[in-house]
Amino acid sequence: MEKKFSTLVEGVLAETASIGLGDASVRYYRSCCHTVVGFCDGRGIDQLTEQAVEEFRAAMDERAHRGEIGPTMRSTLEKTARMMLQLQQTGVVVWQRRRPASGLSTTEESVLAAFSESLRGELASGSVRLAVCEVRQFLRYLDSAGCTLGSVTLDDVRGFLVKVRPRHTSGMGNTVWAIKRFFGFANQQGCSELKVEAMLARVGPRRQRALPCFTPEETGRILAAIETGSPRGKRDYAMVRLALSTGLRCGDIVSLRLDQIDWRRDEIHLVQHKTSAPLTLPLSAEAGNAIADWILHGRPACQAPEVFVRVYAPFVKLSGPTGALIMNQWLHKAGVSHQAHDGKTFHALRRTTGTRLVESGAELELASQVLGHRDVASSRRYIALADESLRKCCLPLDRFAPTREGLR
Incomplete structure (x- = not known):
């Protein structure tokens, strides 16, 4: 391992050990550190920067897309690189949990974040999270279909609703509501010109199931x-x-x-x-x-x-x-x-x-x-x-x- 990164690696490992992680977890993060250092050596990077971490993240995204690593490993590798960068910039490192990557592009994440912000103050936080979760699934579906938000058609929207229908046994009301709100926002922001109100005007009533309680x-x-x-x-x-x-x-x-x-x-x-x-x-x-x-x-x-x-x-x-x-x-x-x-x-x-x-x-x-x-x-x-x-x-x-x- 190159000496120029050894201090960063030992600092990250010391932090993982100090919070009480077991030996196996410390070894796991050591392996992640080796991956970051190996990437930097291969690219001729002498010092970690925001740009270097972004390049590393993009490379790990490609590996995840090819199926070489899973979403959890990909997220952990990015977290390791960012902890090393934090240690280099501030002299300290703070370990924190990170969720696996969403699978969306930076542009899609920014649109989703703006949509979420537009709902705050108007809806309860739980409703905002519900709408964002439904729209995130829709954007992932567009990615898998090779479609973008700017070129989406009614058939794409219909295909998404048909695909997720089996998972919504109590009705599609929440999903349809979220999609309508999102396209209303996208129309205002100029992200999409597609009008979905006519197709989604009528939705079957939500079926209420009397779930049990404990005796x-x-x-x-x-x-x-x-x-x-x-x-x-x-x-x-x-x-x-x-x-x-x-x-x-x-x-x-x-x-x-x-x-x-x-x-x-x-x-x-x-x-x-x-x-x-x-x-x-x-x-x-x-x-x-x-x-x-x-x-x-x-x-x-x-x-x-x-x-x-x-x-x-x-x-x-x-x-x-x-x-x-x-x-x-x-x-x-x-x-x-x-x-x-x-x-x-x-x-x-x-x-x-x-x-x-x-x-x-x-x-x-x-x-x-x-x-x-x-x-x-x-x-x-x-x-x-x-x-x-x-x-x-x-x-x-x-x-x-x-x-x-x-x-x-």
Whole structure:
């Protein structure tokens, strides 16, 4: 390895070791550093610059396009190069998580970023993320079809909708809405002259499926199955307890910060991740004790502001399919049957809370406030899960005379 890069490489490796990554991970980053240095040697680059890192990124994009490396490796290689550049420019390096590359060109990313910015302030942050996610898939489809935004046709849009239709079992409303909003923005910005309103004017109604909640017996089995003797068990138990007592979404739970818990008043103050609306909820004794047990006896010592963090280094905020991993493990341990798409997910804990509120006789407006719904109509679906309450609403049929002999 060339001496001119040895200081940068050792600095990056020292940072990976200092945050607690294992020996295998350190070796992995050492290999990535070798790749960066080998690229620089092959191109005759004596010093890392922004241009050199961009050339390296473009070369790794080509390798990923040819299938030589996967998206995760490609992202890690770029992160390694940028950490080396940061160390050279500032004398320090900060390790941080990076998501795999989106697969879009720089121009497409800039258009998508401008589209996202145009929606902010008008829509909730969750709706903005939904629209951007749908449009990102559409742009990837155009790339795979060899088409650009400036040359897109109605057939291209129709082809994309046909391709993604099987993945949207509950309806295409969100996808069509996002595409219409994007082309409205693209028309204003001069990125595309295609008008899609006529083709997308009518969309089939969204099918609402009554997803299940957990019965009291299943809830007890899940809580009893979580092994609270380990740090991970303490964390998972606290998250499940908090979800059952407050009805918070998984995204709000993993984003909950230490300073958002008022221990004196037994309250939680947060801003919902999906709606960007503030919410204050009572902290029950069961959930509060579980969180305290995790913080005092399970949570690793770290600088992360979030309550719930990884139990292995790096000790940062939870990300990825956290809720799915928790439920898959403890549902199996509890003996609760679970299959793909059966609705028994972490979000089912939220449905359980809403259903219990309705069954307790709480007004629908109160249930809506507790769950943080902007519209009371969003809380009405929990009525469909309150079987006993619905039975009380059934009308007797003895006053209706049958019209056929076979019905007597």
